[in-house]
Amino acid sequence: MASETHLSGEHIWRACLPLLAERVSPATYDGFLTNAIAIDFSGENLRLGVVNEFAKDWLERHHAHTMRECLAEVAQCPVSVDVEVLPEEQLPVAVPAAPAPVPPPAPAPEAAPRPAAVSRPAPVSLIPDATGELRTSPLNPKYTFNDFVVADCNRFAHAAALQVAKSPGQAYNPLFIHSASGLGKTHLIQAIGHSIIANRPDCKVVYISAEAFVNHMISCMRDNTIDRFRQNYRSVDVWLVDDIQFIAAIEGPASEEEFFHTFNTLYETNRQVVIASDCPPRHLQLMNDRLRSRLEMGIVADLRVPDVETRVAILEKKAQAEGVPLSRDILEYVASKIESNIRVLEGALLKICAYASLNQVQITRSLVEDIIGDYSTATSERRISSKEIVDLVSSEMDVSAEDIVSKKRSADIAWARQVAIYLCRELTDNSLARIGEHFGGRDHSTVLHSYNKVAEMIEEDQQVLWLINDLKAAFE
Numbered sequence: 001m002a003s004e005t006h007l008s009g010e011h012i013w014r015a016c017l018p019l020l021a022e023r024v025s026p027a028t029y030d031g032f033l034t035n036a037i038a039i040d041f042s043g044e045n046l047r048l049g050v051v052n053e054f055a056k057d058w059l060e061r062h063h064a065h066t067m068r069e070c071l072a073e074v075a076q077c078p079v080s081v082d083v084e085v086l087p088e089e090q091l092p093v094a095v096p097a098a099p100a101p102v103p104p105p106a107p108a109p110e111a112a113p114r115p116a117a118v119s120r121p122a123p124v125s126l127i128p129d130a131t132g133e134l135r136t137s138p139l140n141p142k143y144t145f146n147d148f149v150v151a152d153c154n155r156f157a158h159a160a161a162l163q164v165a166k167s168p169g170q171a172y173n174p175l176f177i178h179s180a181s182g183l184g185k186t187h188l189i190q191a192i193g194h195s196i197i198a199n200r201p202d203c204k205v206v207y208i209s210a211e212a213f214v215n216h217m218i219s220c221m222r223d224n225t226i227d228r229f230r231q232n233y234r235s236v237d238v239w240l241v242d243d244i245q246f247i248a249a250i251e252g253p254a255s256e257e258e259f260f261h262t263f264n265t266l267y268e269t270n271r272q273v274v275i276a277s278d279c280p281p282r283h284l285q286l287m288n289d290r291l292r293s294r295l296e297m298g299i300v301a302d303l304r305v306p307d308v309e310t311r312v313a314i315l316e317k318k319a320q321a322e323g324v325p326l327s328r329d330i331l332e333y334v335a336s337k338i339e340s341n342i343r344v345l346e347g348a349l350l351k352i353c354a355y356a357s358l359n360q361v362q363i364t365r366s367l368v369e370d371i372i373g374d375y376s377t378a379t380s381e382r383r384i385s386s387k388e389i390v391d392l393v394s395s396e397m398d399v400s401a402e403d404i405v406s407k408k409r410s411a412d413i414a415w416a417r418q419v420a421i422y423l424c425r426e427l428t429d430n431s432l433a434r435i436g437e438h439f440g441g442r443d444h445s446t447v448l449h450s451y452n453k454v455a456e457m458i459e460e461d462q463q464v465l466w467l468i469n470d471l472k473a474a475f476e
Contacts, residue, residue: 009041012074013048015354018347019070021182024063025211025243029343030140030186032059037086046071046079049086056083074354139197139207143190149317151310152425152451154184156468157301159459161188161274165195168203168238168272171462172299174263178277179303182343185276188303189240192274196238206233207240210247214255230258234265238272244295245277245284256288263294280473299469307429311335311345318346324353330368337372348372384427384475386420386438392474393420405439421447422454423471 013036021029032055039047048067050056059067060083071079145165150158157177164175175192177185193205220229233239239262247259266273277284280302281295306314312328312335319326326349334352338345352371356363394401399416406413417439424435425447432444439447457464 009038009046011354011358012041012046012071012079013038014350015074015358016067016070018344018351019073020063020066021343021347023066023070025209028058028063028209030143030190034140034142036083039084039086043075044077044079046081048081048083050083051086053085056085059083139190139193140186143187144194145191147317148184148187148191149310149314151306151313153304153306153310154188155455156426156458156472157184157188157303159455160299160301160465160469161192162195162459163465164272164274165192165199168196168200169270172465173267173270174273174275174295174298176275176277176281176295176298176300177303178280178300180305180341181278182341182345183303183305184342185303186242189242189274189276193238193240196272203237204235205238205240206236207242209242210244210259213241213259214247217255217258230262233262236266236271238274239263239266240274242276243278244275245279256291260288260291260294263291267294267297296473299465300473301469302472304427305339306342308332308335308339311339311342314342314345315349318349319353322350322353324356324363326352326363330363330365333365333368334372386424386428386430386435388475389423389427390420390438392471393423396471407440418450418454419467419471421450422468425451427472427475 017029017033020033024033032050035051035055036059037049039049041047048059050059064081064083067081068079071081145158145162148154148158160172160175161177164172177188179185190207193207196203197205217226217229220226247255263273275295280300281292284292284295312331315326315331315334319331334345334348338348348371352363352368355361355371356367361367390401390404393399393416394404397412397416397419399413403413404417404420408414421435421439424430424438425432428435430438432447436442436444436447454464454468458468459465
C-alpha cells in the first residue's frame with residue numbers, strides 16, 4: 001500500500017512541475033524543484049523531499065503558496081505541502097562537503113525516468129550561507145551535454161560551451177549565453193559545470209542565479225560577513241551565473257558593483273566565467289557601463305527558437321526518458337502547438353504523461369488536444385533576411401555582395417560565401433533550398449556542405465569561432 005501512495009505522490013508532483021515552471025524563476029525551478037522528490041501523498045498533504053536545508057528554507061519562505069496552488073490545480077482539491085530534507089540514506093549519491101573524486105559521467109542519470117531513481121553526480125556547485133561560507137548544492141543531474149539536443153538553433157552556443165568545458169579560463173572567457181526563456185541556457189551552463197567537475201574534480205565550481213547572489217550579498221552585509229563572502233567568491237575556479245538580467249533590478253548599483261568586482265577579479269586571474277541572460281549584453285538594463293563592456297569581451301552566443309523537427313526530437317528524447325511511448329502524430333501536434341519555449345514544451349509532455357497515468361487512460365490525439373489546448377505558440381523573434389547577412393559578410397570580409405552570391409570559386413569568395421550560408425542557416429527560418437536560391441541557385445546539398453564545413457571549423461579553429469561570434473553580434 002505504501003508503494004501505491006508513493007507512486008500517487010510522485011505522479012501528483014510530476015504533473016505539478018509544468019505549472020510551477022511557469023510561475024517561478026528558472027533558477028528556482030531547475031535548482032530546487034526538479035531535484036525534489038515526492039515522499040508520499042495522503043490525498044490532502046504532500047511530503048516533499050529536498051537535498052539540503054537551504055533548498056527547504058528557500059521553498060518554504062518564497063514558494064509555499066505557489067506550490068499549494070499548483071498542487072490543488074492538479075489534484076482538484078486543497079493540498080498542503082511539507083518540505084523535508086531527505087535523510088542521507090535516501091540520497092542515491094551523497095553530496096560532498098568539499099571537492100572529491102567524481103564518478104564518470106555515465107548516461108544513467110539521463111535514462112532514469114523517476115526522480116527517486118536518479119543517481120545524482122557529486123558536483124561541487126557551491127552557494128554561500130549566512131556567514132559568507134560556500135557550501136554544496138547539486139546541479140540538475142539531467143542537465144548534461146549528453147542530454148542536450150543539438151540543432152541549428154543552438155549549435156554555435158553548444159560548440160562554445162564544449163570548448164569552455166574542455167579548457168576553462170582560456171580561449172572563451174567570459175562566455176555569455178542568451179535567449180528567450182526556456183530555450184536551454186540553464187541546461188548549457190550546468191552542462192559546463194558537470195563536465196568540468198567530472199574531468200577536473202579539484203576545480204571549485206559555483207553555479208548560482210543573480211537573484212541568489214544578490215540576496216546572499218545582502219545577508220552577509222547585514223551580518224558583517226561581507227569580507228568572507230567576497231573572499232570565497234573571488235577564489236573560485238569556475239563561476240556560472242544564471243539570469244544576470246536581474247542583477248540591477250534587485251538592489252541597483254550596489255549589486256552591480258559587487259558583481260563587477262567579483263567578475264573582474266576572476267577574469268584577471270584567468271578563472272572561467274559563464275553567464276546566462278534573456279538578452280545580449282548591450283540590451284541589459286545596467287547602470288555600470290564598465291560591467292557591460294566586460295560582458296561583451298568574450299564569446300556571446302545565442303539560442304534561438306528551434307524548428308519543428310528539432311522540437312519533435314526533443315519530445316522524443318524526453319518521452320523515451322519517461323518510458324512513455326507516443327506516436328509521431330502526437331509528438332508533431334505538441335511540437336506545432338508550442339514553438340517558443342522548450343521548458344514549456346517538456347512541461348506539456350510531462351503533463352500529458354502524468355494525466356494519463358493518474359487517470360489510467362490511453363494517450364490519444366484528442367486527449368492531448370484537451371490537455372494542452374490553451375498553450376501559446378507566440379514567438380517574438382526578429383526576422384533577419386539573407387540579404388542583410390550577405391551585406392554584412394561582404395563588409396566585414398572585404399568581398400563584394402555580388403561575388404558572394406555568384407558562381408565564382410576563388411578561395412576568398414568561397415570562404416565568405418560559406419560563412420554567409422552558415423549565418424543564413426543559423427539566423428533565418430529559410431529552408432536549405434531557399435538559401436540555395438539566394439546564393440546563385442545552388443542546390444540544398446551544396447548549402448548543407450557549406451554549413452557543415454563552417455560548423456566543423458568553429459569547433460576546431462578559435463579564429464573562426466571569434467569571426468562568427470562577431471558577425472552574429474551585429475544582429476543583436
